[in-house]
Amino acid sequence: MKTTDLRVAVLKGGFSRERQVSLSTGTAAAAALREAGCRVVEVDVRSRRWRLPSDADVVFVALHGAYGEDGELQTKLERQGVPFTGSSSEACRRAFDKSVAKECFRAAGLRTPQDLVLRARETSPRARDLPFDLPVVVKPAREGSSIGVRIVRKESELAEAIRQARRSDAVVLVEKYIPGIELTVGVLGDQPLPPVEIRPRAGWYDYTNKYTSGNTEYIVPARLDARLNRRLKRCGWAAHCALGCRDMSRADFRLDEVGGIYLLEVNTIPGMTKTSLLPKAAAAAGIAFPRLCLALVESALKRGRRAS
Ligand SMILES: Nc1ncnc2c1ncn2[C@@H]1O[C@H](COP(=O)(O)OP(=O)(O)OP(=O)(O)O)[C@@H](O)[C@H]1O
Ligand SMILES: [Mg+2]
Incomplete structure (x- = not known):
């Protein structure tokens, strides 16, 4: 046709x-x-x-x-x-639930931040009872665009952050905060695209910084040495495969000060305006x-x- x-x-x-x-x-x-x-x-x-x-x-x-x-x-x-x-129903279901996706990542040998999953009706833990120290990131298991995500730096803020996340989903993740920079790797077909470096001008990559023009600087291709660039692309492709995705995906990463790559999540239907991240990465690859x-x-x- x-x-x-x-x-x-x-x-x-x-x-x-x-x-x-x-x-x-x-x-x-x-x-x-x-x-x-x-x-x-x-x-x-x-x-x-x-x-x-x-x-x-x-x-x-x-x-x-x-x-x-x-x-x-x-x-x-x-x-x-x-x-x-895009991906099949099964792959979408796996990717969309961060608690499920992170188990798939770990099974595939991909590093993702340590976390504690709070199931429906489970009470909020005290910060001192968490298996890791503050700061932590509290997020709904099933949501996107940073909606319901909070970075908790003080013990007193944890319960409220969990309550907010529960407005999106009954299941909530408390995740170890990974300092450093943010990167995303798109996959198109069977190729990882050039990584994009994400630098919010103030604060973190929350809803406002994601969607307000000028709030965040995007550097594509990311300023990484050749080895790190290759490692990150490999991780993006491995994340796509770990969930059984097809056609496209976009994996979000944190890169800490010592070059540790942490996979946060995979989006099976990433933003697709001309200025969204996957299209930016595709443009850098000449598409x-x-x-x-x-x-x-x-x-x-x-x-x-x-x-x-
Ligand atoms: N463990 C972490 N350490 C540091 N920052 C984090 C961590 N988890 C999430 N963040 C911050 O919160 C943002 C949103 O988190 P995440 O990508 O997990 O959720 P999302 O709402 O599904 O995002 P998307 O818009 O990509 O669908 C990240 O882009 C990052 O800036
Ligand atoms: Mg994300």
Whole structure:
């Protein structure tokens, strides 16, 4: 099928706390796919009762967070038998739950910060009872965009941080804080992309610093020596494989002062506006945004043809 004959349904929005980000991703991806010559229908997913246009050949999933990135939507698409971009329902489910993902990372020999998982209704521990010292990072097991994430430096702040994280998910992780710098590695197809260095101008990489233009400096490719660069790319690819991802992913890392690489998480549907991290990394590898979006669609179609 020629690109100009392709009918792509871009699913965007959703009803998670990342709806606004997902609308931006969907709008940007739709424009890029039109630029690449596809016929595109944008579907704003506002509830579980969305309908796929009957003439869609392939679905571009542009939802982040609960429902769109946690495997539920992917399960529905798999049942409908329509090809879609990105990872399978199973891989999305594994990646989206940080407590599950971190077990997969450890099983694959990847270093991730020490953590304590607090299950639903488990009471908050006292800081002195944690298996590691403050500072710690408290985060919901299933959420994104730094929503519900707090860095706790004082014992008195721990219980409140856990309460806040529980607004997103009943399961909460208390993780050892890793000082140093932040890096992210995208994967496209079967290749890790150049690492991106993330430098918030003030504070840490919270929601505001993620989405306010000018608040964070992005350096791509990251200023790493050749060996560290290779190690990080290898870790990004290994993280993708550890969860069984396909098409694309973006792994977030901390790099401490002695060159220790710590894997925080993997996003199966990373932000996909022109200025998002994975597109920035792809651009540094010579892959323009329309080509990136088209490559994802073509990969989904190839799978669809194999399945039928
Ligand atoms: N263990 C840690 N040590 C230091 N900083 C951390 C740690 N865990 C998280 N952070 C900070 O919090 C941010 C958000 O954490 P994380 O990537 O785990 O969650 P997220 O909300 O799923 O992110 P995303 O927007 O990538 O989906 C990180 O980018 C980092 O700045
Ligand atoms: Mg992250």
